Amino acid sequence: MPGYEMNYLALAARDVEAACRFLGDSLGLARRDVPLEGRNIPFFGVGKSAVALFEPDDPYLEEPRFAGVHHMALETDDPAATAAKHGLTVTDEGVGPDGKKFVTVEPKGTVGIRTRFIEPLEIPSVDSLAYKIDHLGIATDDNDATVRVFTDNLGCPIDSTQTDVEIRHVTESFISDKYGAIYHSRPPEILGGLRDVFINIGDCELELLMDYDPDLTPKDQLGEEKGNTKGDQSAIAKFVARRGPGLAHVAFATRDIDAILPKLADDGWRMIDLEGRPGGRGSLIGFVHPSNFGGGLLMHFVEPQVDGGFAAKDFG
Numbered sequence: 001m002p003g004y005e006m007n008y009l010a011l012a013a014r015d016v017e018a019a020c021r022f023l024g025d026s027l028g029l030a031r032r033d034v035p036l037e038g039r040n041i042p043f044f045g046v047g048k049s050a051v052a053l054f055e056p057d058d059p060y061l062e063e064p065r066f067a068g069v070h071h072m073a074l075e076t077d078d079p080a081a082t083a084a085k086h087g088l089t090v091t092d093e094g095v096g097p098d099g100k101k102f103v104t105v106e107p108k109g110t111v112g113i114r115t116r117f118i119e120p121l122e123i124p125s126v127d128s129l130a131y132k133i134d135h136l137g138i139a140t141d142d143n144d145a146t147v148r149v150f151t152d153n154l155g156c157p158i159d160s161t162q163t164d165v166e167i168r169h170v171t172e173s174f175i176s177d178k179y180g181a182i183y184h185s186r187p188p189e190i191l192g193g194l195r196d197v198f199i200n201i202g203d204c205e206l207e208l209l210m211d212y213d214p215d216l217t218p219k220d221q222l223g224e225e226k227g228n229t230k231g232d233q234s235a236i237a238k239f240v241a242r243r244g245p246g247l248a249h250v251a252f253a254t255r256d257i258d259a260i261l262p263k264l265a266d267d268g269w270r271m272i273d274l275e276g277r278p279g280g281r282g283s284l285i286g287f288v289h290p291s292n293f294g295g296g297l298l299m300h301f302v303e304p305q306v307d308g309g310f311a312a313k314d315f316g
Contacts (some may be wrong), residue, residue, distance in 0.1 A: 003156030005202030007075035007121050008050040008097075008202075009041065009133065009250060013296025014067045016042070016053050022292065023051065027252070027269045028128035034097040036060060036120070039272055041097060045125030046252065047132025047204040052097070062092065062104060067296025069247035071104075071114035072136065074201075079103040079117035086153050096266040097121055107314070111146045112245030113138060113206075129260050130252035133204040137249040143197050143208045150199050150206060156175040162280055168194065196280055208278070209248070234279040249298040251285070257303035261286045276303055 013019040023029045025045045033040035034052070035061070043052045056065045076082040082102050083090050089106040096102040097112035102118040140146050150156045167188045174182040197208040239248050256262045257276035265271045269292050276284030290298050 001151075003154055003201060004074040004076065006049045006204060007073045007118055008052050008123065008135070009072050010052050010054060010061065011068040011250065011297055012054050012058070012061060012065065012067050012070045012251065013247055013297050014056060015292075019053050019293045019297065022264075022269065022288075023053075025176070026132045026269065029130065030124050030126045030128075032123055034096045034123075035099075043097070043123045045123040046128075046130055047125060048122075050123035050125070051174040051250070057072065060096065063278055066243070067294060068298070069136065071116055072201075072247065073102065073116040073118040073121075075120050076117045077119065079119065082117045102241070103138055107246070111140060111248060112147050113140065128265075130147065130254055130301070132253045134253040134304065135205040135207040136247055137199075137251065137298075138208045138246070140208050140210050140245040140250040141240050141245075142245070143195060143210045146208050147197060148201070150201070151203070156199050156201050156206075159200050160281060161198070162196045162246050164194045164196060164280065192232055198281070202282040204216075207251075241260075249300065251300050253301045254301045254303055257284045257286050257301055260301060273300075281305055 011019065020031070020042050024031050029044040029046055029051075032043050032045070033266045034043050035041075039057075041052055041054065041060075043050045054061055054070065056067050058065075080090065080093060080099055080196060083103050085103055091106050092104040094102065096116075100119040102116050102120050105115045105117070107114055138146065147158065151158055166241050169188050170186045172184045172186065174184070174226075182203055195210045199206040199208070210239045222291055239246075261271060261274050261276070266276060270289040271286070272289050274287035276286050279285030279302060284303040285300055287298070287300040
């Protein structure tokens with residue numbers, strides 16, 4: 001297989017206990033507590049990889065530490081040699097979860113995406129409501145530079161590219177009791193948009209998200225209304241302005257999004273979406289509110305496209 005596979009994804013949550021209940025109890029993911037420097041870290045197998053939950057101030061996480069998606073760890077038998085092979089600068093190395101050797105790569109070398117190489121770490125998974133990590137959302141201001149790192153250098157193939165735009169159409173009408181009605185359509189106005197690139201990395205993908213038009217002003221309030229392309233661009237713009245390019249969110253694949261979203265609401269979780277809405281690559285998507293985990297950690301669900309249409313349903 002070309003490129004590398006993701007071994008695990010490190011999530012930093014202000015409320016780790018709540019995040020564990022969400023992943024384990026509500027989603028049904030298999031949990032394994034993995035020893036790390038005298039303490040146990042909860043890992044949840046999902047597909048061929050795993051997610052690990054840390055407190056934001058956990059010493060295993062490098063600075064700056066904040067709630068959210070912290071780093072991804074790519075699997076290799078020789079972490080140090082792999083980094084050297086690709087000309088990536090190592091900023092830290094040691095023994096990580098379950099005694100596996102790892103190296104941390106200088107983020108500038110991976111366009112702000114916090115990346116580690118680690119020896120294979122086995123985390124069992126079971127079939128559940130979330131059957132794999134669909135993708136990692138990468139907020140960036142330079143898709144081409146990120147492609148050069150992960151595709152040209154690391155060998156991870158591009159799955160697809162797309163451009164998302166939200167367009168407003170305005171029609172003026174002039175209605176006279178004597179001369180009848182005249183209608184005039186103004187040129188369409190682009191309210192917001194994103195340029196996307198999807199890169200395969202094992203059984204999941206990196207979704208590179210770059211503003212379609214960086215001159216558009218981001219909205220002040222995010223996560224308080226049903227999602228749309230303009231709001232998504234605002235979230236990416238604010239993320240890059242605040243933290244710089246890097247890992248922004250994690251999305252889990254599900255087979256029936258219109259079943260899982262209300263089920264999570266019934267479990268007591270605050271939701272942004274209660275039914276699937278159109279997303280990238282012909283999918284349906286729905287977001288979980290980050291306040292469930294103390295803020296900062298953004299997750300959503302994807303029902304992938306099947307047989308050339310929305311996954312297993314029509315969207316009206």
